[in-house]
């Protein structure tokens with residue numbers, strides 16, 4: 001994947017602005033340039049962000065879309081439930097960074113950057129009824145990192161995303177995120193697309209050209 005210079009500038013701006021506004025980008029924004037470049041590669045179409053906190057990941061996607069003139073809305077799925085958040089987002093010991101985001105702060109951050117984020121204030125599993133018929137070109141998994149949650153996120157997105165699925169925290173500390181990516185990359189419909197530091201992305205596999213006419217048309221259209 002080509003890392004776009006624009007994605008680096010946008011990630012820096014978002015990380016800085018959120019810190020100044022009393023929030024933060026997860027993992028100091030380490031994965032944000034990769035995420036924005038992935039969303040750019042996906043092209044026109046909607047994006048869904050699972051686990052939005054102060055909005056860093058959703059904002060970089062909205063901003064790269066605007067910068068490149070790409071169509072599509074950005075949806076955020078996050079329950080903003082303190083108990084769930086404390087279980088899934090604990091700042092590392094000694095790191096005094098805020099994690100108590102509210103939906104109001106997410107939407108105020110969107111307003112600050114003059115972009116729209118469509119918030120579904122729910123858990124990502126079971127998949128929200130409001131989005132049951134939606135199709136996305138790209139998605140980012142950064143919600144509950146433990147137990148079956150990352151796998152459920154992939155399974156829920158598997159048939160709804162046509163392009164790329166990224167994830168944060170592909171690292172030793174989050175064995176269930178690692179398990180989900182390794183499983184997903186071994187399926188017939190998804191493959192490993194890109195990995196750098198703790199960001200990993202999957203790409204949807206199109207039917208091979210030789211398979212049949214329908215497959216060939218899809219590839220060539």
Ligand SMILES: C[S@@+](CC[C@H](N)C(=O)[O-])C[C@H]1O[C@@H](n2cnc3c(N)ncnc32)[C@H](O)[C@@H]1O
Nearest residue numbers: 025026051053056057078085123124142143144
């Ligand atoms: C690591 S933070 C997300 C950071 C954000 N993506 C960023 O770029 O700064 C995890 C978020 O996941 C949310 N979350 C926890 N469990 C969830 C679930 N089951 N579904 C969706 N979001 C969840 C938390 O409320 C928290 O805001």
